[in-house]
Amino acid sequence: MLKVAVAKKLDAFSLDVAFELPAAGMAALFGPSGCGKTTTVNVIAGLVTPDAGLVTLGDTVLVDTRRGIDVAAERRGIGYVFQDARLFPHLSVASNLRFALRRAAGRHYVSLDEAVSLLDLGALMARRVHQLSGGERQRVAMGRALLSQPRLLLLDEPLAALDRERREEVLPYLESLRDRLAIPMVYVSHQFDEVLRLATHIVLMRSGEVVAQGGIGAISLDASLRTLIGPDAVGAVLDGVVIGEENGLTRVRLAAGELKVRPLGVAPGTTLRVQLLARDLIVSTQAPHHLSVRNSLAGVIVAVIDDADSDLVAVDIGGAQVLARVTKAATRELGLAPGLAAWALVKSVSLRGHSFTLPARPRG
Amino acid sequence: MNPSIWLSAGEREALLLSLSVASRSVAFNLVPAIMAAWVLTRRRFIGRSLLDAAVHLPLVLPPVAVGYVLLLLFGTRGVIGSRLERWFGIELIFTRNGAALAAAVMSFPLMVRTIRISLENIDRRLEEAARTLGAGPIDRFAAVTLPLMLPGILAGAITSFSAALGEFGAVITFVSNIPGETRTLPLALYSALQEPDGEMAAARLAVLSVALGLSGLLISEWFARRVRRMLGR
Numbered sequence: 001m002l003k004v005a006v007a008k009k010l011d012a013f014s015l016d017v018a019f020e021l022p023a024a025g026m027a028a029l030f031g032p033s034g035c036g037k038t039t040t041v042n043v044i045a046g047l048v049t050p051d052a053g054l055v056t057l058g059d060t061v062l063v064d065t066r067r068g069i070d071v072a073a074e075r076r077g078i079g080y081v082f083q084d085a086r087l088f089p090h091l092s093v094a095s096n097l098r099f100a101l102r103r104a105a106g107r108h109y110v111s112l113d114e115a116v117s118l119l120d121l122g123a124l125m126a127r128r129v130h131q132l133s134g135g136e137r138q139r140v141a142m143g144r145a146l147l148s149q150p151r152l153l154l155l156d157e158p159l160a161a162l163d164r165e166r167r168e169e170v171l172p173y174l175e176s177l178r179d180r181l182a183i184p185m186v187y188v189s190h191q192f193d194e195v196l197r198l199a200t201h202i203v204l205m206r207s208g209e210v211v212a213q214g215g216i217g218a219i220s221l222d223a224s225l226r227t228l229i230g231p232d233a234v235g236a237v238l239d240g241v242v243i244g245e246e247n248g249l250t251r252v253r254l255a256a257g258e259l260k261v262r263p264l265g266v267a268p269g270t271t272l273r274v275q276l277l278a279r280d281l282i283v284s285t286q287a288p289h290h291l292s293v294r295n296s297l298a299g300v301i302v303a304v305i306d307d308a309d310s311d312l313v314a315v316d317i318g319g320a321q322v323l324a325r326v327t328k329a330a331t332r333e334l335g336l337a338p339g340l341a342a343w344a345l346v347k348s349v350s351l352r353g354h355s356f357t358l359p360a361r362p363r364g
Numbered sequence: 365m366n367p368s369i370w371l372s373a374g375e376r377e378a379l380l381l382s383l384s385v386a387s388r389s390v391a392f393n394l395v396p397a398i399m400a401a402w403v404l405t406r407r408r409f410i411g412r413s414l415l416d417a418a419v420h421l422p423l424v425l426p427p428v429a430v431g432y433v434l435l436l437l438f439g440t441r442g443v444i445g446s447r448l449e450r451w452f453g454i455e456l457i458f459t460r461n462g463a464a465l466a467a468a469v470m471s472f473p474l475m476v477r478t479i480r481i482s483l484e485n486i487d488r489r490l491e492e493a494a495r496t497l498g499a500g501p502i503d504r505f506a507a508v509t510l511p512l513m514l515p516g517i518l519a520g521a522i523t524s525f526s527a528a529l530g531e532f533g534a535v536i537t538f539v540s541n542i543p544g545e546t547r548t549l550p551l552a553l554y555s556a557l558q559e560p561d562g563e564m565a566a567a568r569l570a571v572l573s574v575a576l577g578l579s580g581l582l583i584s585e586w587f588a589r590r591v592r593r594m595l596g597r
Contacts, residue, residue: 047492073495086493089595090511099507103498130595148497 002027002152002184006043006053006063015039015050015208021201023058026178026185028195031205032228037188038083040205041154044186045080046073057152077105079150079183083157085137087129093140094125097147104149110181115143118180119173135166139173146181153177153185159194167194174198179356192229196237196275197354204228220275221314221321223305231308235277236322239356242270249294249348256318260294261351272353280350281324283313284343285334294348297322301340304331311336315344371568377544378552379572381460385535385548386528388464390521393475397524398517400472401479402505422534423473431537434466438538462539463546467528475524482516483509515591519584526580530573549573 005018015036021027029037042048044055046062049070055063057078062071087096101112116122119139124132132140138158145153158174159167171194178185178198189195195202195216202219204212211224219225220237240252240259249260252272261274288296299317311331313324322344326336336342371379400419404412422430438445438456448454456462486509494504532550539546541555553569556562 045496047495072500073492074498074500077498078496080493080496082489082493084489086487086489088490088493088508090514099494100497103503105498128594144497 001058002044002186003054003056004040004044006040006050006055008039008043008048008050008053010039013039013208015043017205017208017210019203019210019213021184021186021203024182024184025200026187026198027201027203028199029186029188029203029205030192030195030199030228031190033190035205036208037190037205038156041080041156041186041188044152045078045154046071046076047080075105077149077151079145079148079153081138081141081145081153081155081158083160085141087132087137087140087144089129091129092125093121093127093129093132096129096140096144097121097125100144100147104147106149108149110146110149112147115146118146118176119143133166134162135170138162138170142173142177146177146183150183153183154188155185156188157190159189159191171197175355192233196273200356216273217320221323226307231310231325232279233277234307234312234323234325235275235280236320237273237275238320238322240272240274240353242266242268242272242353242355244268250353252353254317255320256299257297259297259346259351260348261353262349264353264355266355271356273356274351274353276322276344276346276351278312278323278325280346281322282345283315283324283326283330283334283336284345285336285340286343288343288345291345292347293345295346295351297344297346299342299344301336301338301342303338304336313342315342317344369568371572372565374543375552375565375569375572378547378549378569381544381546382529382548382576385460385464385467386525388461389468389471389528390475390525392464392468393472393524394517394521397472397475397479397520398510398513400476401483404476405480405483419476420473422470427470427531427533428537430469431466431534434462434469434534434538438462438465456539458539458542458546460539460545463535463548464528466534466538467531470531470534471524471527474527475520478520478523479513479516482513482519485516486512515588518587522580522584522587526577529576529580549576 001023002021008015017040029040031037039048043050050063050065052065053063061069062076063069088099091099097112097115119142121140121143124136124140159170162170175198187198199216202213202216203210204219204224212219212222216237217239220235226234238254240254243251243253245263248263250264252259252261252274259274297317299315301313302316302321303314305312305314310325310327313326313336314321315324324344404416436442440446440449440457445456448456456465491504491508494508499507530550535546535548536551541547541551549569549572553566556565556569
């Protein structure tokens with residue numbers, strides 16, 4: 001488990017954050033540009049020394065300003081994938097990878113061959129850094145960080161410098177790192193869709209402070225997230241398990257109820273994360289009949305939240321909440337209020353799942 | 365007395381001697397210049413501007429003054445010179461090693477400057493990356509900083525080699541003008557001009573000096589281009 005509680009004053013900016021991350025899986029530091037995410041990971045990596053505070057990883061104290069402990073970055077065993085890759089230009093791809101491998105201390109759990117096959121680096125090995133595309137550079141940077149056999153892997157907006165197409169090309173590799181390796185990872189991003197696809201735990205930051213933290217399901221309902229991502233991106237995130245394919249749709253079992261989403265072609269039993277965007281949801285106060293919509297989740301309204309020029313209706317569907325955005329006129333005419341029975345309706349074509357392997361082998 | 369365009373035996377000797385003196389001078393300077401460039405670029409300490417000034421001093425002093433100071437320090441009765449001779453049997457005065465020392469001192473600032481520019485252009489974030497991969501300070505310097513400095517070091521070596529070939533004032537003051545031992549190209553050129561019929565010899569030596577200087581600069585430029593291409597800049 002990673003625990004961070006640090007303060008750092010820079011020229012015109014002060015950072016004061018405290019959070020804990022689970023010992024496995026990918027956690028996200030999410031917030032707008034300039035909110036202190038990079039400074040925070042630099043503190044974790046040891047590249048920035050905090051003015052005051054504590055950083056511990058498992059049983060190891062990395063920073064404790066009161067006891068005067070500040071383990072040098074090179075002895076922390078923390079891998080770092082930088083936004084700008086930072087590959088060594090005087091070395092080939094293979095030598096960049098071996099640079100990390102040669103200096104790895106402790107147990108080796110990722111071999112060169114494994115890293116190369118996991119990230120498809122085989123064809124790139126003999127190349128020089130300037131002969132790589134942006135996406136390839138990031139893949140090599142990930143491989144290099146992995147081969148240093150880190151106890152924790154930090155990824156600071158590794159996709160930020162890439163265009164949309166390249167991002168889509170690299171994202172699957174990040175997913176496979178997350179699913180195939182037992183290394184805990186911290187992913188920094190200001191793109192919510194990346195966080196949604198990759199992270200299980202999320203720390204929300206704004207102007208140098210943590211405003212919320214928790215599992216992604218809970219955070220997806222959090223009010224402070226709404227202001228960060230904008231009205232169109234708001235929506236509950238639910239985890240489910242694939243039951244199978246039916247009539248060209250993938251059936252997903254939720255904690256309560258079932259969803260049909262756009263076909264994914266993944267095996268039954270796969271863990272799936274689905275975001276139900278509030279703007280895609282329809283609220284009915286009667287059981288729906290004769291509608292083309294494929295998903296109807298029965299529940300009870302728990303809150304009607306005033307959100308700018310519309311309302312967000314929170315419906316408890318039994319162990320989970322979903323959010324629907326409705327006009328104020330609809331709230332009034334239907335008499336939407338807490339305690340009222342309601343059905344949340346959403347078209348299958350609006351729903352896309354992201355497959356996930358939930359962390360099973362925790363590591364200190 | 366030698367109307368040919370070919371070099372006489374004495375001139376060939378001066379050429380070889382110059383090359384030998386300049387190589388020694390570069391060898392003396394290389395490590396101290398890398399260290400000075402690194403300290404001046406990377407360290408902030410009291411007396412830094414003083415060190416900076418000391419390094420650049422030979423650029424602004426009359427070379428004869430530098431030669432004179434060397435004579436005081438490294439002469440047979442000098443503070444350093446007397447001990448070098450007593451303890452190690454090293455004689456600098458009137459020797460080619462002395463000539464190399466004089467040329468080294470004079471060309472030191474050139475080498476430091478060139479190396480420093482290359483060091484300032486190194487992206488320090490690469491060293492940060494090396495840290496996160498487990499490389500300590502010496503390892504980082506040897507495996508990342510030094511190889512990235514290499515183009516600058518080579519350019520500095522070539523420039524200071526060329527400058528050492530042409531050093532006159534400090535050499536003649538410190539080690540005199542002894543044929544076969546300290547008479548380098550510029551000294552031979554000067555001596556030729558002192559001869560009543562030495563004009564042809566002087567011309568040959570001048571052409572030779574230009575050719576050497578020019579090839580130094582061309583080699584340095586060619587090399588820099590090659591390295592830039594390798595690093596994809």
